[in-house]
Structure formats: structure tokens, C-alpha cells
Amino acid sequence: MTASPAGEGSTPRPVFDWLIWLALAAVAGAYIRAIFFTPPEALQGYAQKIYYIHVSAALNAYLAFGVVFVASIVHLWLGDVRADRLAEASAEVGLLFTTVVLTTGPMWARPIWGTWWTWDARLTATLFLWFLYASYLVLRGAIDDPHMRARYSAVTGIMGAILIPFIHLSVYLFRTLHPMPILLKPSAPSMPGDMVETFLIAWVAFTLLCIALLRARYRYGELKERAAMLEAGR
């Protein structure tokens, strides 16, 4: 197995650095823009603004689980422990973003659909994705041997990510209450220009937050491995 850069000799890197402050400032900017400088939609009222944080979270959950997929393949192929560490970090961050999706979605659905939850294809598949990656993290905590842990969780990580295209296409494949894509579709966006701008700002800000948290969680993983190595007396 490839040597880990979290080895004993070097000084551990700080978990948080300038990137997290930049990301938090960007998210604060996106919040201000969405709350104070974007008009509410005429039919849905202010609840439509949930779209900016809900869809940004969903796209970043896809991104994070996509990283788990690629890193897990790289780990199985090359046996690189850094890829396993990246997959673990990305799964945790992806789970955070999916939790935001699953909590903000019902807050939009209650006033618009008249119900907090419905068992339609996209909602159910997203909940299933959440449980899959929650069990991925439980699995990691349950296996002591690092090689076995990395291999089993890589397989679970790849299987989980296969669900993502299905979730994205579920609104086309099944009869569902969930709205069709407003922006990510071949035709022109079904939103006015200033709302599209707000969404793009929110998307960039939350992507920055996703990357900053991913980097911080990766470095925390390095620190954890260093502590484990020291405690094992190696």
C-alpha cells in the first residue's frame, strides 16, 4: 500500500485555514443576496427562496458523492490510502449536504404541496442515499483493520454513488410531485434573470463551502491516522 503523507515525521497541517473563512464569507454573501436583494416569486411567495439553498445543497451532495465514487475506484485500483481518506472525508461532507436537502425540501413542500413529505421517487431515493452513506460511515467505524475497512467501504461508496444519476433522472422516469429541473435542462432557464443570478451566486458559495469542508475533513483524517499510529506504538 502506498505510504501515507500523514506519517509521523512532519508537522500536522491546520485543519482549518483561509479557505473556510472565504467560503463562510461567500455563503454569508449568498444569504444576503437571496434574503434582501432577490424578489419573492408571485405564486409561491417567499418559500420559493428555499430553492437557492436546497438545490445548491443537492448539487454539492452529488459532487461530494461523486468524489467518493472516484476516490473509491482509485483506492481499489492503486491501493492509495490518500484516496481512501478522501473518500471518507467526502462521504461525511456529502451526508451533511444531503441532510440540508432533506430538511429544507419539506419546508418548501409544506406550504406548496400541503404536505411535509410524500413517498415519490426522488424524495424516497434521496432518503435512501442518505441512509446508504450513513451506513457507509457506520461501517467505517465498525472495522478495526484499516485495509479491510478501506476495501469494504470503497465498494459501498461506489454502490451508493450509482444511485445519483437515477435520483437526477427520477423526475423524467416516474410520475412525481417533485418539480422538473428549472436550470439544469437543455432548454432556457424557467426563472427570471435576477433569480438565476442569485442561484448561481449561491451555487458557487456552497461549492466553495463544500470544498473547504472537504479539505478540512481530509486534514482531520490525517490527524486521526497520526494519533492512531502513535497510540499503536508504531
Added chain:
Amino acid sequence: MMPDTTAYFHAAYIVAAVLYGGYTLSLWLRARKLRQRLGQRSSRG
């Protein structure tokens, strides 16, 4: 007339901020605890 859905909008933005902030804080606390453990180990030699 535009429906009054402001409460749901406020609640969603607050919940998202709490989740992101809570996770960031938990990561910082976990890292601090680990650093303290590492520091104790290295000071014991």
C-alpha cells in the same frame, strides 16, 4: 395575492445555517481534541 410563506423560508435558512455551522464547529472541536491528545503524547515522550 401572494401567499404568506415567510415562516417556512426563515425556518429553512436558519436550519441550513445551523447544520453547516454545527458541522464546522464539530470538526473544529474534534480536531482540537485530537491535537490535545497528540500534544500530551509528545510531551510524555
